[in-house]
Structure formats: structure tokens, C-alpha cells
Amino acid sequence: MPYEKRQKAIDLQHHISDFARARAPTPLKGLLKYNKPGTYMLAGGLPSPTYFPFSSIAGEALVPASFPLAVPKSPSSFAWLWNIFHPISYPKEKTSTVTIPKYAAKPSDLSLSTALQYSPAVALPQLQQIMYEFTTKVYQPAYEDFTILVHTGNTDGWHRVVATLCNKGEAIIVSEWTYPSALYTIMPFAISVAPVAMDSQGMRADSLRSLLRDWDENVQGAPSHVIIVEDDPYFFLQEGPYIPKSRRTNSTSTPTDDEASYVSSLEPSYLKFDYQGRVIRLDTFSKTIAPGSRLGWFTCSPLIAEKLERQGESTTQAPCGFGTSLVTQLLTHWKYEGYIRWLRGLGTQYTLRRDYFIDCLDDEFDLQFAFARDGIWEGRDYYLASTKSGAKQMSEKFDRKIMFSFVPPTSGMFVWLKLHFENVPSSAQDESLEVQLWTQLAKAGVLVAPGWFFSTDILSGSHSNNGQGHFRISFSNAELDDMKEAVKIFGKVLREFFGET
Amino acid sequence: MPYEKRQKAIDLQHHISDFARARAPTPLKGLLKYNKPGTYMLAGGLPSPTYFPFSSIAGEALVPASFPLAVPKSPSSFAWLWNIFHPISYPKEKTSTVTIPKYAAKPSDLSLSTALQYSPAVALPQLQQIMYEFTTKVYQPAYEDFTILVHTGNTDGWHRVVATLCNKGEAIIVSEWTYPSALYTIMPFAISVAPVAMDSQGMRADSLRSLLRDWDENVQGAPSHVIIVEDDPYFFLQEGPYIPKSRRTNSTSTPTDDEASYVSSLEPSYLKFDYQGRVIRLDTFSKTIAPGSRLGWFTCSPLIAEKLERQGESTTQAPCGFGTSLVTQLLTHWKYEGYIRWLRGLGTQYTLRRDYFIDCLDDEFDLQFAFARDGIWEGRDYYLASTKSGAKQMSEKFDRKIMFSFVPPTSGMFVWLKLHFENVPSSAQDESLEVQLWTQLAKAGVLVAPGWFFSTDILSGSHSNNGQGHFRISFSNAELDDMKEAVKIFGKVLREFFGET
Structure with a gap:
């Protein structure tokens, strides 16, 4: 459907969502404030939190330093890692308890009475703050008013982007080999793909340039500003070059560099170079907390975020309150530094796994080194x-x-x-x-x-x-x-x- | 897009989802079995559960009999209810702890290693069984092979139905006054509405009949089998007739009828009369557990369920594992009888609230009784x-x-x-x-x-x-x-x- 018509639909959705969630409608913002004495919200169909059958929920959370930062050299050094894969023989995980009560002692604390209630399709304020701090420090967006919007994982995120921005008959530009789930999402929308040739760095600039130069608006839809969607769940699994077993040095000492040095050692996000608001980054907790979190976020321009929020209101609504509150309380407890420590530990684990798998290939086959x-x-x-x-x-x-x-990844x-x-x-x-x-x-x-x-x-x-x-x-x-x-x-x-x- | 093309898209999605979730693809069903010794799933991008940062989660669950079944008569009898709304003065909720460990002792028990992992867009087996038992006993579908499919709440459920079944230019039949969020969901799909006049029972049969007789396929799309979508979140809030305060009798004794009598006293679902598989019922835990559960289910024919599952794979995937496992463990702990007891208590609470609100109107206004x-x-x-x-x-x-x-509801x-x-x-x-x-x-x-x-x-x-x-x-x-x-x-x-x- 034409963008204007879709626009009208999602603007109307905004109004409806105000009422359904008992928010003050836009024309009355400031007049009404939820929970303010003397204000009575009798519009929405919200159950009383009295009727939520959990008086509290809690999780035994691993400590951020659960996994070491150092990569051992020899195969026998994998022994301690091995233990981790046999949980029965490795029961001594160090944990602390994070709890979310139904009614928090302080209004700024997380409570189930809020987290399990209907809400706009945005994050709890505590999670919003965590995601904002994280995005600012790690991805360093190049413009000030970038917006953070929660979603229920990158599959939902990508679907919402397509449903919001793409019209029938248009095309999306992808590298010639790509993630198949992303393609199947677009298929029911009758959108086609315009593939770009790849080299070892990803899309080839010359191929992309000629694609855009020869863009056929009759077949691929009207040319417009290109929006870049950065679907990047593996960002923190940056493992560095593979070093053959024989040349690997044994680094048993823990790296001493701080969070900032670690963060700056990572490959950058497109957000760092986007001063025009044309990048929509999708982040997810699927690979860093657990896939079942079904929780992630968009980072994009406020204009686009507003539309993606509307799209969320008629599909997923806000993500699950049980999951959101447990993940939020975990990250609140860990703090930014703790989460970065956790991510570094994870990165090391995947480096070990990558090395172990290639070592297995080396044991099974004759591997001949070459340079392309x-x-x-x-x-x-x-x-x-x-x-x-x-x-x-x-x-x-x-x-x-x-x-x-x-090529070793x-x-x-x-x-x-x-x-x-x-x-x-x-x-x-x-x-x-x-x-x-x-x-x-x-x-x-x-x-x-x-x-x-x-x-x-x-x-x-x-x-x-x-x-x-x-x-x-x-x-x-x-x-x-x-x-x-x-x-x-x-x-x-x-x-x-x-x-x- | 034409149904055939959409069909092809979702069939292909099926294949992709097999690989992405490390399931055995359809042509190899039976050859490969996940977790079977001697079978190695190296296709999907699943993190090891070792890296899930919770070793267990738990909830303090209210007992099923937390709310009484009897409706007190006089306003002063609301005093005990009043206490519930002031939790600080009513801290003595009776609870028991439900826990989900990362690794369960028995394979049939819930574990976070499964609940927080990638999975097909279906329910955990334990929840599937609960929803199946509940649907069978409460809604009593009229045909045998009805299918239960999990979704992330009725907003998601309705969106998936529309995205799967409706084509541009078609119309949906609705009562002339309806839930606005449902209308805004269809709007971006360029689907129109065909309103039916209402009486005090809902849609008028004569108006529906003449609408279908005069159906204009040029404007409203090709005539086809009518699919009935039953979006029924308030099913358990059946409060019975309002009795004015002055005529209300004080029923302090607890009703003694059993679950079966209670269930048969409820207004029936369309499922009970649908022997053709043309009803898609949407159920949700939003009003009975909490809106933030973002959890519910479809009951429909296997043909439709299979397509709705495909639609889920490229949008929400399976619902949040934290929420699913807590709700599942709660219901496993409560059992069917306990959940029915909880629902009866809830129903009584809403009856009290309905009565209280109308009593307030009676205090504030002169209410004159009439019969239409x-x-x-x-x-x-x-x-x-x-x-x-x-x-x-x-x-x-x-x-x-x-x-x-x-009219008192x-x-x-x-x-x-x-x-x-x-x-x-x-x-x-x-x-x-x-x-x-x-x-x-x-x-x-x-x-x-x-x-x-x-x-x-x-x-x-x-x-x-x-x-x-x-x-x-x-x-x-x-x-x-x-x-x-x-x-x-x-x-x-x-x-x-x-x-x-």
C-alpha cells in the first residue's frame, strides 16, 4: 500500500494504543498523568495487579566472571572447558539471586505490577536506560538523537522493518549469499531481492555501485534513500584470527585491558558512521543471554522508531514481562562493566570452540595452509x-x-x-x-x-x-x-x- | 499476494526453520533425532546452554484459592476486598515456590536449557499438554483433530491470522461496534470491513444473512468459506446478572459445585459447534495470569495451524522462554483443577468490581430501572x-x-x-x-x-x-x-x- 495510507493507519494506531493502555492521549499529554493522585484511568482493560498470581519472581544469576578471559594453548588445557559441558561434574557455578517483587519498595525499582501489566510497545524505563548506556558506549552512534526501541528479537525486528518500510514490488539489496530466514520474511510481502557480489569482506563496493547506477525503477520500485538494516547478532563473538595449534602460545594470564580498550578493539557498527539516520541496527540478547529471552532492540532515527513502535502495537506489543524483568534485573545487578565482562568471557568461549573445531579438522584431515x-x-x-x-x-x-x-572464521x-x-x-x-x-x-x-x-x-x-x-x-x-x-x-x-x- | 504464492513462501519457510532450529528437515524425519546418541546437529546457530546466565529461575506463586468464591452482599462486606487493594496492609498472601532449573532431573521436567533455547514456534511439550487438556475440557471442540498452537497474546494471534489468510482488497465481517485495535491491525493490509448490525446478543442474524446474500465480489473480494475468528480474552469474566444492592442476598457460604458444573455453566465457545474446522479461537493468559505474559494459543484446524506456525517463525518465533516456563510451571503445580479454582475466584472478583462500580453510580445518580x-x-x-x-x-x-x-454488563x-x-x-x-x-x-x-x-x-x-x-x-x-x-x-x-x- 502507498506509504501515505500506511502512515495514516499507524497514526490512528497511536491514538488507539493510548486508550487501550490507559495512557493520556496525545492531545491531553501533560493534563493527565498515570498514577498521579486525582487522576483516574478508567479507559483501558487493565487487570488489577492484585490478580497477578506471582508475588515475586527470582533468578539465580551467574557472576559476570563465570568464564575466563584467557585462551589456553594445548588441547589438554581444554580440560577445564570440558567440565563446563558436563554440568553434573561441574555443579559449583557461582551465582547471586536477583529478585523482582510484585510491589517494589522504591518507585524507581522494578516491580511485577508494572512489568506484567499492559504497556506501550516500549521498554521498561530501567531497561531503556541500560540499552541506551550500552548503545552509546559500545556502538557510539554518530548523531545525538538516535532512538532505542525494544523488540522481541531480531526476527521480529526485521519483520517489523519490512512491514513498515517496504511496499509491494520493491526490492531489497542483499549480499548474494545471505541469511535465509531474512529472505523468507520478505516473501509474503511480494518484495524481490537485488543481490550484490561478495568478496572476503562482504558486499563488493563496485558491485553495489553498479547495482545502484543501473537501478530499474520499473522492476525494482522507485529509487529512494537507501536504508541500511544492520542485523548483527554475532557482534560480540569476535574471535580474532585462527592460529594453528602448533604456533599457539599459551596465554594463561588474564588480559588486563579495561572495558574501553576491549570495546574499541571490536569491529565497529555502521551506527558509528551514520550521521544521517539511515541505519537501523538490530540488537538481540539471543546470543549473549539466551535465545528464549525473545528480547532485543532497534537503534535508529526517532522518525523510524516512532513507526516501528506503532507496528509493534498491533503485533507483539511490549515483550514478555517475565523475561524483560529478569533480564533487566540481571543487567542492573551486573552493571555495564559486569555485562561487558560477561561478553568478553563469552567471546573467549567461542574462540576456544572455533579453535577446538578446526583442531578436530586438523586431526582428521591433512590441512594444507594457503594464501588467496x-x-x-x-x-x-x-x-x-x-x-x-x-x-x-x-x-x-x-x-x-x-x-x-x-577460511577460518x-x-x-x-x-x-x-x-x-x-x-x-x-x-x-x-x-x-x-x-x-x-x-x-x-x-x-x-x-x-x-x-x-x-x-x-x-x-x-x-x-x-x-x-x-x-x-x-x-x-x-x-x-x-x-x-x-x-x-x-x-x-x-x-x-x-x-x-x- | 495470491494465496498460492504466499503458500509457496510459507512452505519454504518450513524448510529454513528446520535448519535454523537444528531440526531434522522434513525429508529426513525419522532418520535424525535431536539428542539421540550418535546424532550430531551442527546446522543451527544455537548457543550452548552453558552460556545462559541463569542457573535457575523461580516464582512465588499464589495458591489457587487466593480469592473467595462467595459474593458478599453489603458494602461493608467489601472490607476484606478493600484490603487486597492495599497490599501493604495485606501482606499475608499464601504462596508456594515454583522453580525451573537449568538442567532438570528428569527429561520430562521443565528445564531452562530447553525453555531458553531456540525452538520451533510451538509450545514447550509440557505447556502443549496443559493447553490441550484445558481446551478439551473447557471448550469441548466438536471435532477430534483440532490443533493447539502457541502465540504471544491475542494481538499477535489476530495479526498472524490476518497476515496468513487475508489478501489485499478483501473484507472482514465485523459487528458494527468492535475492538478498535483489531481494525488497526488490518488497515496496513488494505483490507476493508463489512459491518453487521447488532442487538443485545451481538451480531444480528438477519443483518449477517443479508450481508452475505448481497456480497459484492468486485468490491469485497471473492466469496469463500467464512472463517470465524473468536477473540475471546474475557471468557472467564462471566459475572452473571447485576442484582441491585437492595435485592442482593448475602452468600457468605462457598459454592460447593465442582469444576465440571462450573465449566458447563459458562457461555460456550464457537468451538463447541464447529465440526468443519472454520473457527480459529484465540486464547490468552493476559486476563487470567497477567498481560505481560504475552502468551496465548490458537485452537483451530490442523491445516490452518500449520500455516499460522510458519507465520510465527518469521515474526515472533516461540514466545519468551522465561515467561513460558514460569507460567507452565505454575499451571503444572496448580493442575487443571487448581487453575479452574483460580479462574472461579477471578470471576467472583470481577463480579464484585462490577457490582461495586454500579453501586457507585447508584450512589451518585438517581438510577431508574427499565426493561427494553x-x-x-x-x-x-x-x-x-x-x-x-x-x-x-x-x-x-x-x-x-x-x-x-x-445495560449492566x-x-x-x-x-x-x-x-x-x-x-x-x-x-x-x-x-x-x-x-x-x-x-x-x-x-x-x-x-x-x-x-x-x-x-x-x-x-x-x-x-x-x-x-x-x-x-x-x-x-x-x-x-x-x-x-x-x-x-x-x-x-x-x-x-x-x-x-x-
Whole structure:
């Protein structure tokens, strides 16, 4: 629908929400104040908090320093990490209790009578303040009046952006390989994608430039200001370069640098360069607290935030009050410094997991180090994997086939493998080799994500692997011994597939 | 977009969601089983539960019998109720602790490691079972394979129904006065409304019949099977008829009838009569646990449920794990019988509140009993309100103007007043009298909901009060003394407005 009509709809929503939530309607702002003596709100259908069946809720919260900052070197040093994955043998977590009573002693404290009540689709004031301080210090937006607006996780956030800003027949610009869930969100809106070629840094500037220059407004909708949506759940999983086991130094001492140095060591958000309010950043607690928090926030211009809030009022409303109050009380208790300490500990855990997984590949395959002088990996270190001498008795190194190659990730939860199907004995089957190998792996009990899922042309149903293949493998969740076992099965299936047995 | 295209989009979403959540994709169902030894899920980006910063959460849960079942008669009998509204003087709530550990002792018990993890957009198995038992026993659906699907409250539920089933240019059938938030949800989808005239029972059958007979498919979209969406958050606030204070009997003894008798005394859901799967019922914990639960469920045919689940995957995902696990543990602890006891206590509370509010009107105004023989209130008892003799020294009863009239509600949280503006001294102001009076009230500190907000023609901007006016006043939330004070202010403003001072 035209923007103007949508605009009218969401402006009307604003009014309705005032009444439904017993807020003073816009024309009466200042005249009426909720909870002010002499003011009686009899408009909204709010139950009395007396009828909320919890007199308090509480959580046993881990301390911010639950995970060390130092990365041990040798595999045996993983022993302490191993313990963490076997909670029964590692019961001595250090915790403290955070509590939210139904009625707080001070009005500024969190209370269930507020957190579990109907409210506008914004954050509790205490959480708003935490998110604001965090965003200011960590992402350092380049303009003053950026706005923080709560959402129920980045999936909701992205959906709301699309529902608010995109009109039928328009296109969004994405890198040619992207997060498939984001594509499926746009599909019912009849929006198309305009893919941009990638290099090892992400979108290629030259490809983006030519896309915008040749923009066809008949096919892709009217050209307009480009809005950048930064959906960045893995921001704090920045792991640094992978160092092979043999060259890894043992850093058992705890880094002594402070929060500010740590924060400035992270790759920046687009917010830091956006002085025009064209960036909508999506943050989530899914990867830093828990996915089930269903809690996150937009950082964007006040103009856009106001519309996203309206969109929230007719969909999710405010996020769950139980979750919001527990997360808010946790962060209030930890304080900014504590949360940063927690995030640093988490980052180290993912670095250890990344290293452990690649070490497993190194144990299972012969990994050959290389440096990419051109192509999509230009400028990056990578590894070529072939059968280990021990696994197949071959005296001549050049006889071994390259089965896959990969760039060790410096952030996130995944290793992406490029499969060298040119080295597979020819097959008459008409399914793509990627699907064939993926199915073999799944039958052997190892589920990985196939590359075709991340292709932008999956939307049009026109995706063809053309003999190429990729797997995305997660090192975020499996217990370490399972990861090792899975890599062994992976090795066995690959050797069979490549005729290396 | 055409249904077929939307269908394709949501089928593809299904696949993506399998991978993202590390489920076995549909073609491999049965081959892979999550957590089965020898199966390794390395597809999804799931954090290890080790990194969830809560080792347990807990709630102090009120006992199911926290509120009495009996309705006391006289105003002084409200004293015990009064205490409840002053929690400081009524601290002795009886509670027991419900706890959810990160790792449960038994696999069938709730654990945070599951509740806070990514999951399909469905309920935890324990909650699924509770909702299924409750729906089966309370609503008694007329066909066997009805499906229960969790959502994040009825606002989300309704939005998902619209986004899944409605196409641009189509119309939804609503009663001529309806819940405005439901209208604003449909507006960005460019869907219109087809209003049906009402009587005291809701939609008029003759009006609905003629609407369907004269359906214009060029304007209102193709005729098709009618889907009935039952958005029914007030189901358990069934309060029975209002009995005037003077005729109320004092029932201090506790009713002894069992859950089954209570359940069968309630007005039925449409589910009870739907043998074709054309009803989508929306249930919510907002009015029975707390609005901040952001938790509810659909009951509908498996065909529709499957599509609503897909819609959930690209918007809210599963509801918040903190809230879900606390509500689930509460209901597991209470059991079905306990929850029914809680709901009966709640119903009694709202009956008391309804009675108290109308008693306040009776104290402030002269209420004249009447019986409607025709018109929209046909067959119902109602009251006509005029200035009390004490408030204005008038000896002749017939001199007093009727200022408003109302049917005492038998359920829900609101009293609807019909304003008799024909008795207002003529005014030259061009704003409608409803808006004028509403503004006077708001300035005096009493906020009520104006009737025009609930008109279906508000969407087209064509609403005109035509000299009529209504207010919706909530008795659900205010403390009793505030309610009394608000009614006094209401009386004062009304008398001024009607020239009765």
C-alpha cells in the first residue's frame, strides 16, 4: 500500500494504543498523568495487579566472571572447558539471586505490577536506560538523537522493518549469499531481492555501485534513500584470527585491558558512521543471554522508531514481562562493566570452540595452509583439506585429492566449507553433489546446513549449484567430545564420497 | 499476494526453520533425532546452554484459592476486598515456590536449557499438554483433530491470522461496534470491513444473512468459506446478572459445585459447534495470569495451524522462554483443577468490581430501572440515570433529565454508557458532544474511552456521532476508593454539562 495510507493507519494506531493502555492521549499529554493522585484511568482493560498470581519472581544469576578471559594453548588445557559441558561434574557455578517483587519498595525499582501489566510497545524505563548506556558506549552512534526501541528479537525486528518500510514490488539489496530466514520474511510481502557480489569482506563496493547506477525503477520500485538494516547478532563473538595449534602460545594470564580498550578493539557498527539516520541496527540478547529471552532492540532515527513502535502495537506489543524483568534485573545487578565482562568471557568461549573445531579438522584431515591472491577469498589465509596419510596409505603427497577448503572464521558460530566436487569421481545421478553429500552425512547422523539454502536465488526457485557446493558447520552448541566424533564421521563419509577409501 | 504464492513462501519457510532450529528437515524425519546418541546437529546457530546466565529461575506463586468464591452482599462486606487493594496492609498472601532449573532431573521436567533455547514456534511439550487438556475440557471442540498452537497474546494471534489468510482488497465481517485495535491491525493490509448490525446478543442474524446474500465480489473480494475468528480474552469474566444492592442476598457460604458444573455453566465457545474446522479461537493468559505474559494459543484446524506456525517463525518465533516456563510451571503445580479454582475466584472478583462500580453510580445518580421492549437493547434490563434529588433540590421527579442509560454488563471489564445528548442545552460548538464531554472529563482527571473509537467507520474517517454518544468505563483496575472518587467527579462534570447545576 502507498506509504501515505500506511502512515495514516499507524497514526490512528497511536491514538488507539493510548486508550487501550490507559495512557493520556496525545492531545491531553501533560493534563493527565498515570498514577498521579486525582487522576483516574478508567479507559483501558487493565487487570488489577492484585490478580497477578506471582508475588515475586527470582533468578539465580551467574557472576559476570563465570568464564575466563584467557585462551589456553594445548588441547589438554581444554580440560577445564570440558567440565563446563558436563554440568553434573561441574555443579559449583557461582551465582547471586536477583529478585523482582510484585510491589517494589522504591518507585524507581522494578516491580511485577508494572512489568506484567499492559504497556506501550516500549521498554521498561530501567531497561531503556541500560540499552541506551550500552548503545552509546559500545556502538557510539554518530548523531545525538538516535532512538532505542525494544523488540522481541531480531526476527521480529526485521519483520517489523519490512512491514513498515517496504511496499509491494520493491526490492531489497542483499549480499548474494545471505541469511535465509531474512529472505523468507520478505516473501509474503511480494518484495524481490537485488543481490550484490561478495568478496572476503562482504558486499563488493563496485558491485553495489553498479547495482545502484543501473537501478530499474520499473522492476525494482522507485529509487529512494537507501536504508541500511544492520542485523548483527554475532557482534560480540569476535574471535580474532585462527592460529594453528602448533604456533599457539599459551596465554594463561588474564588480559588486563579495561572495558574501553576491549570495546574499541571490536569491529565497529555502521551506527558509528551514520550521521544521517539511515541505519537501523538490530540488537538481540539471543546470543549473549539466551535465545528464549525473545528480547532485543532497534537503534535508529526517532522518525523510524516512532513507526516501528506503532507496528509493534498491533503485533507483539511490549515483550514478555517475565523475561524483560529478569533480564533487566540481571543487567542492573551486573552493571555495564559486569555485562561487558560477561561478553568478553563469552567471546573467549567461542574462540576456544572455533579453535577446538578446526583442531578436530586438523586431526582428521591433512590441512594444507594457503594464501588467496585472488578470487572471493583474496587476501585471506585458508586451508585445503585432503585425506591424511595415515587414513590412506599413499606415499606421494600430490596424489591426494583436495576435498574441501575453508577460511577460518574470525567471528560467529560457523565454519564454512567449500567442497571441491571437481575431485569427485563422475556420477550419473542428477541430484546436485551438494545435496547427495549432505544426504549421506545426514544418514550417517551428522546434520550440517547446505550452501544452497543461503543463496538469494532460492526465492525464485532458480538456484543451481553448477557443480559447486558448500556446507555451514556450527561449533556453537555441541559438546566437545560430540564435535570430535562428528568430525570423524564427517571424514569417513567424505572419503567414501571422494573415492578415497 | 495470491494465496498460492504466499503458500509457496510459507512452505519454504518450513524448510529454513528446520535448519535454523537444528531440526531434522522434513525429508529426513525419522532418520535424525535431536539428542539421540550418535546424532550430531551442527546446522543451527544455537548457543550452548552453558552460556545462559541463569542457573535457575523461580516464582512465588499464589495458591489457587487466593480469592473467595462467595459474593458478599453489603458494602461493608467489601472490607476484606478493600484490603487486597492495599497490599501493604495485606501482606499475608499464601504462596508456594515454583522453580525451573537449568538442567532438570528428569527429561520430562521443565528445564531452562530447553525453555531458553531456540525452538520451533510451538509450545514447550509440557505447556502443549496443559493447553490441550484445558481446551478439551473447557471448550469441548466438536471435532477430534483440532490443533493447539502457541502465540504471544491475542494481538499477535489476530495479526498472524490476518497476515496468513487475508489478501489485499478483501473484507472482514465485523459487528458494527468492535475492538478498535483489531481494525488497526488490518488497515496496513488494505483490507476493508463489512459491518453487521447488532442487538443485545451481538451480531444480528438477519443483518449477517443479508450481508452475505448481497456480497459484492468486485468490491469485497471473492466469496469463500467464512472463517470465524473468536477473540475471546474475557471468557472467564462471566459475572452473571447485576442484582441491585437492595435485592442482593448475602452468600457468605462457598459454592460447593465442582469444576465440571462450573465449566458447563459458562457461555460456550464457537468451538463447541464447529465440526468443519472454520473457527480459529484465540486464547490468552493476559486476563487470567497477567498481560505481560504475552502468551496465548490458537485452537483451530490442523491445516490452518500449520500455516499460522510458519507465520510465527518469521515474526515472533516461540514466545519468551522465561515467561513460558514460569507460567507452565505454575499451571503444572496448580493442575487443571487448581487453575479452574483460580479462574472461579477471578470471576467472583470481577463480579464484585462490577457490582461495586454500579453501586457507585447508584450512589451518585438517581438510577431508574427499565426493561427494553425494542431497539438495540430489546429484552434486556437497563437503567436510566438522572440527577439525584439531593444533588439538585427538585421536588418533581419528571423535571429531571436523563443524562445516560446503560445495560449492566454480565461479563468483561467494562460498563458502556449511552449518553442522552438530546437533553443537553443546545451548543454552538461544532465538535461533537461526545468529544466535548470526554474532554471535560479528561480535564477533570477522569479518563474513559469514547464511543467513536469503537465504530467500524472510523477506518474510512467517515464516522459521525449524529448527536449520539457513548462511553466505555473500566471497573477492572482502579482501587475501589479511586473508583468511588472518579464516579463523583463524573457526576459533577455531567451535571454541569447537562445544565443540572
